[in-house]
Amino acid sequence: MEHSHASLTDVKRWSGIEGDLFDTLLVYQSVEDSHASVAIDDFVEMSSVSDGKGSTEFSVEMVVEPSEFVLTVTAFFNNSRISRWQASSILLEFEHSLCQAVDALSCDCSSEVLWCLRPFEVEIIEDSSSGSVVPLPFELLHHEFEQRATRHPDYRAIEFEDKALSYGELNAQANALAWDLAALGVCVGSCVAVIMERCLEFPVGLLAVLKVGGTMLPLDADFPPSRLLYMLRDSNACAVVTTETCRNRIEILKTGLPVVFLPPTKVLMAGQVFQPKKEHLATRHNEAYIVYTSGSTGQPKGVPVLHVGAVNVVQGASATAIGYVEGARVYQFLAIGFDGFQFDLWKTLSHGATLVLRSPNGFDAMKTVDVMLCTPTALGQLGDPTQYPNLKVVCVGGESCPLPLVKVWSRHVKLLNLYGPSECAIVTHFGQLHPDKPVTIGKPIDNVSCYILDAKLRRVPVGVAGEMYLGGMCVSRGYINLPAQSKHAFIQDPISGNGLMYRTGDVGRLLLNGDFEILGRRDSQVKLKGYRVELDEVAEAIMRFDEVAMATAVVKEKTHLVAYFAPATVDLSALKDFVAGYLPDYMIPATWVGLDTLPMNCNGKIDKKALQGMDIAVEIDALVSDLEVQLAAVWASVLGISMQVIGRDTSFFALGGDSLSAVKTVSACRKLGFNLTVAQLVKAKTVSRTASLMARNVATKYPSAALSRHVVTSDIIAQLGFHDATVYPVTPLQAVMLQETVENREAYLLQMVLAMPQDMDDQALFDAVKRVVQHNEILRTSFVAVDSTFYQVIRSTVDDLSFMSVGHTTLEVFLRADRKVGCTPGDRNFVRFAIVRDDACQRHAVLSIHHALYDGWSLSMVTSDILNAYATKSVAMRPQFRAVVDYIEATKQECRAFWTSYLRGAPLSLQTTWPSDLDTPVEHSNTGVATSRSLRLSATELTETATGAGIALSTLLQFAWATTLQNYTKRAYVTFALTLANRSIPVQNVDRMMGPLINDVPCRVEFTNPDDSLQTSLDKFQSEHSALLSHAFASLDEIKAWSGVEATLCDSLFMFQNFAPEPSYNKLEFHPIVADHGTSNIGGAVHTYAFTLVVEPTATGALEVHGTFDPTKLTATQTHIVLRDLDDTLSRFHAVLRTNRRH
Known part of the structure; x- marks a missing residue:
């Protein structure tokens, strides 16, 4: 009281505090000789002013006025900061705390001992803090999938690009791999690392590890080698499963561990059927998988998750509510090395849905899926929700979801917010988001408890912020080889009295409706684009560089990392390269600032607040060409950053880029006339290297072919x-x-x-x-x-x-x-x-x-x-x-030269001798007659066969047709007409263009060397076939004239039709009407050929072959024989190529 006459301005200046000193005010207006008792009126009054703010500059202003018998408390609140409900709650808490203090004084006890919640709040907290206690329907994570694979083996399980695995195929391939792992001694307690890129084989490897009772360690092959090696050693992995494409990356690790290289199609050999023994039978209390998260010690932390926790989240977060239901198509978006992948995989496979793995080159598959889980950052880059007409449910998680994003998406899909740390089996809460309601994480799932506690582990009132703790089946046993951190994060649950609870580090609160809300973090761990980043781990990686004496990392504008290091004389280029060898792309700072020394606070620690307040003047490598400037402008636009932070050696991913923004960047570059692929951008990373690729791939401009x-x-x-x-x-x-x-x-x-x-x-x-x-x-x-x-x-x-x-x-x-x-x-x-x-x-x-x-x-x-x-x-x-x-006319001379050479030496007669038939030929008719057949092998099987041979499916089908014709003609050369889509010609955005780009050209196949293997013949055919693509716009009459061939060039036409439909309003569709002659006029010209063959995949995954024939040249029986022979040829190819891969 002796120092109460200073102004707040002076107090702030003397204390050195720049922000507000406080945001609440208590006024006690005493009346002399008052003998008021303790009774409080719950009266809240709000002023109405034109700008929408209350009459007080404080969040809450409490005015206490004693009268003869009661204390009247009035709360004035600023409605731009808090709600009426919050103001009412503050009044009630004030009354309750005052009563507690009076009780403590009356019994000579401390108020802390007698501190308790209001009965009304205790009831809300008890009802909201735990999900239902229910028994688990399955013991182990993969058990429900195995049951579904037995009941519905033909259901599609996994898709990646143009390949797929059914439930039965996935189970069979995993069993075959499990046999190999068991032979290596893998059993319960063994940890097996599955190190791959995103591919069909990744789920096969994970499932096989579970089948032998082992612990999955899923790792992304693109992680830096030092990080992979640390995780392998820290987890005590006993074996590695990978693919041939990752062989080099695994071999340079020199782990000494046995490695199983999984081929594109794992063949189940006789005698290799896996039969689990006693040592392979895990229980729910064994580990299902290990996931690594960012760590404050400078190294990632390993989190083992038990089957009981994993099964609970797969079963407990309602599959129906989230959309993971039988028959649904689920888009797998998140990084494969993180636990979000485990949620997508097992949630999908446990409920009979199909998991569609994200392709590295685009997101076209999103237009065909029903459900997706991604981060809010990623969702915000997807653009207009109407582009994805099939999307019904979108789950977001990993970071806070902005309300504007909720307002955009929740009107088109069921938008769900998922929450849960890796230490608690991925998901512990979920709730639906609505445009007119606050963003919350919903309620706990079954068998999970959630507490909001203060520093002394006491429950706090409803609406009051505290640290979030999680308990129940979900909680891990602790970190691998980190007893001190485990002791701090995993503590005994004082609320239930059973088991452990996990200290999340998240600050949150319980709302009156029972939902939980996340308010932020209390430690140095942050989330950027959905990734958990421990800032101390980033700093530790920088400190490993010999020349660096001090280093730290901070987050700027909630969007990117900034690294500060000392001294400023450190070679920045060498430092960046060094750190890139220890950290994944998403953890590499976007901005680097060198100082002579870093500022320190009074405790002798680096003053991060001072660093965050610095205006950064960063020296970057200047852009040196107009092309680099154009590219930097595209990056700035896509990533929402200033061009001033982009130099010619700046990494796209260090600026916050990810796979989604890479797709948008490539699209923007193509609009500027540059051909660039996502794969090229990902590999090049920097402005200078990417610009050099763009310079080489600049789109050609052709002169106008317009006529007078x-x-x-x-x-x-x-x-x-x-x-x-x-x-x-x-x-x-x-x-x-x-x-x-x-x-x-x-x-x-x-x-x-x-x-x-x-x-x-x-x-x-x-x-x-x-x-x-x-x-x-x-x-x-x-x-x-x-x-x-x-x-x-x-x-x-x-x-x-x-x-x-x-x-x-x-x-x-x-x-x-x-x-x-x-x-x-x-x-x-x-x-x-x-x-x-x-x-x-x-x-x-x-x-x-x-x-x-x-x-x-x-x-x-x-x-x-x-x-x-x-x-x-x-x-x-x-x-x-x-x-x-324009392109056709500009390249006509090149086209003429090609076809003159291509058909040089062709035989005089190129007509086919069709298989014999005892039927009488049909009378002359101008109308073609159609016949159809489904091939024995599915589109998936033949696509896998073609991929294994290093060719496209269309190439395999075309060569099979050529082989079928050669069996009839017995000639060294076979020629047939081939319909080309011509959507890869060097014309900008030709894939989005309306118009008849297709054309029929002769395709000549040589069978002059009978000693060539099938693989050699296919490679040769694909090489020769690729030349056609650049010269595909000439009529058959022109080609005949140029080549000097007088006979009919070809009497059969082959078409492979695989069109991706564009999304349309409300899923309405126009349907083609098939004309009387049996064709819908979608293909090419058919009237000049004896036989026209159209192969197209169906919605069920089959390959359908449609044949239209001239009845003056073939009979119906002959056409059936031709289609049967083609089917037989493809089956032989499949068997031969599969056998080749085995050996």
Whole structure:
């Protein structure tokens, strides 16, 4: 009281405190000679001011006024800082604490001894702190998967890129590997490291370790060698499972451990069926896996997780609520070396779902999945949720989820927040997030307890912050080889009196509704992009460098790491390279600051607060070229950082980049005209190295192939009203199609039908069609013929786009009439639109489009763009088809030279002698006859076979067809027509382009050396086949003329169709109508061939073969024999190549 006359300004200045001294105020307004008793009115009053803040500058201002009989307490609060409920709770706690203090004084006890919670709060805390106590349905983590593999072996378990494993295949391959591990002596108590990149073999290795009773140690092969070696030694691993692709990385570790190299397809050999013995039978109290987290000692900490905890989280976090249900497709997004992968894997496999592993080169698979778990940082980079129409449930975890992100995503998917440290088996809480509610982690799962305690391990009131502790089945036994840290983090549970509880280091609170909320961290551990980073571990790695005397790491702007080191004379380039050998990319600082000495606080420790307050002036290596500046601008835009922190030797990942932002960066570079892949960016890392790749891969610009409008007569221009049109040559396949269209108006007309929902608006749908046509030149294109030469005429507008709204007894009646109208050169429109109402009052939208405007690849672009334009009123911007015509015309001379050489020496007759048949040939017909067959081997099996041989699936199928034909002809050369998609030509963004890029070219296969192995023949064929891709735009007539071949070039056509559909509004789809002749006009020209073969994968994973034949040249029986022989050929290839890999 003697020093109470100083102003707060003076107190702050004298004490050196820059921030607020306090944010609460207590005012006691005493009345002389008052004899008031202790009774408190719960009265909360809020001032209403125009700016929305209360009348007090403090968070809470408590005014206590005694009267004759009572104490009246009024709380004024600033509603921009706390809520009315919080202010009410503070009043109640004040009353309770005052009563406790009076009781303590009356019995001469300390208030600490008598401190307790209000009964109302005790009830809420007891009800909210623990999940239900339930028995576990399975003893071990993999048991439910094994049961499902027995019941449903054909269910798809794992997908990666174009490969997959069924439940039965995964189980069988893991059993085969388990036999190998058992032979090495692996049993209960053994730790086996599974070190791989993301691949199908990774789950096989993990499952096999569990089958022999061992402990899984999943490690990412991309970790620095020193980190891998530390983990192997610290965990006392007894063996390593890896793949051939990682052989070099494993061998340089020189561990001395036995290594099992798992081939792409582990073959279950006779006599190798694993039968567990007593030493392989683990219990729920044995370790299931070990995961390493960032450690404060400078090394990562190993956390063993028991089966009981792992099984509980797989079963306890409701699979139905989270979306991991039978038949669901789950996108595996998180890093494979972290425990989030274990959650995805076992949660998926235990509930009959399919785990889709993230591809390193993109995220297209996200458009086909139902469920995904990722960090909020990653989710924020995915863009518009409507891009992922199948996504139903998104789980986020690993870091705080911003409310703006919740508002965007929770309106489109079920958005769940998952929480749980590695030390407690991955997930301990989950709850759904809503746009109008606070972001919380929900409630504890079954058999898990959660306590909010103070420094003396006492429960704190509801709404009050404290440290979060976790108990129950989930808790690990402690860290590996770290007794002191284990003793600090894993303590006896004083609440339940049973077992251990884990000190999380998270500051949180319990809310009135029973949900828990995370407020931050209390130690040096932080989370960046979902990764736990111990700042002391980063500092320790820097300190290992001989020249560094002092070092520390801090987080700037909650987005990136900054390293401070002394002295400033340290060679920064050498220091960065050194640290990169100890830490993974996500732990490497983005900014490095060298000082003569680091500031110290009064305790002699590095003053991190002083460092965080420093304005950093970092010297970076200047960008030296315009290309580096462009690339840095892209990085800055994608990562949301300033270009000023990007130098030519700056790492993309040190700036906070990850696989998602890498995809966005590559996309942005391609828009600038540079060809760059994710793999190249990941390998190059720095601006300078990436820019050098971009310089070599710069996209080629081709001269315009536009023709003078005078090539088209003025009469035609006037007749069609194309006064402002642009004239271009047609492509070779367009010319073939148009020639047949002249003879038959119905040829190559495709009708796409949409069953319209009741709430779909006719005019709005037509407007969407019109906008899409207006935005894409190819859809505004018509065709004319002048002196037997076809031209495509691109109009600037489509004001006269045909639109009909008609009524018919059935849809089929309209389709037949529309097909007769057809198209022919000279028509104003080669695309038209109608809405048909049938007698059942069903509306059908019919899009009629000529094949000269599309191919199978782009057809879904047309229909999905229409439906998305209807929903969003915006149209996707796509590159224009004229760029392909420019490319064709610019490379015509190269194309001519190639084909002249390619067919040199071809035999005079290239016609096929088809297998004999006793049937009588069918009478002459202009209509092809179709037949189909499902291949014995699935798409997955043949894809694995092709991958094992180092070729594409399409290459394997094409060579099988060539071999089948050679068996008929017995000639040294076989030639057949091949339809190429041409989506890899060097034209910018050609993969997003509408238009008919496909073309049929002759494919010549040589069988002159009978001593060549199948693998040698395939390698040779793929090498020769790749040359076709650069010269694929020539008509068969041109090729015949250039090569001098007078005979028919080929009498069979082979097509492999594997189109990825584009997502569309509300999952609506246009469906093609199959014409009377049995083809939907999605493929290429079929009229000139004796036999046309189309191979395409089905939704069930099978490969379907469709054959269309000329009945004047083959019979139905002959075509069945041909398809059977092709099937046999592929089966032989599969057997031979699989045997080769075994040996």
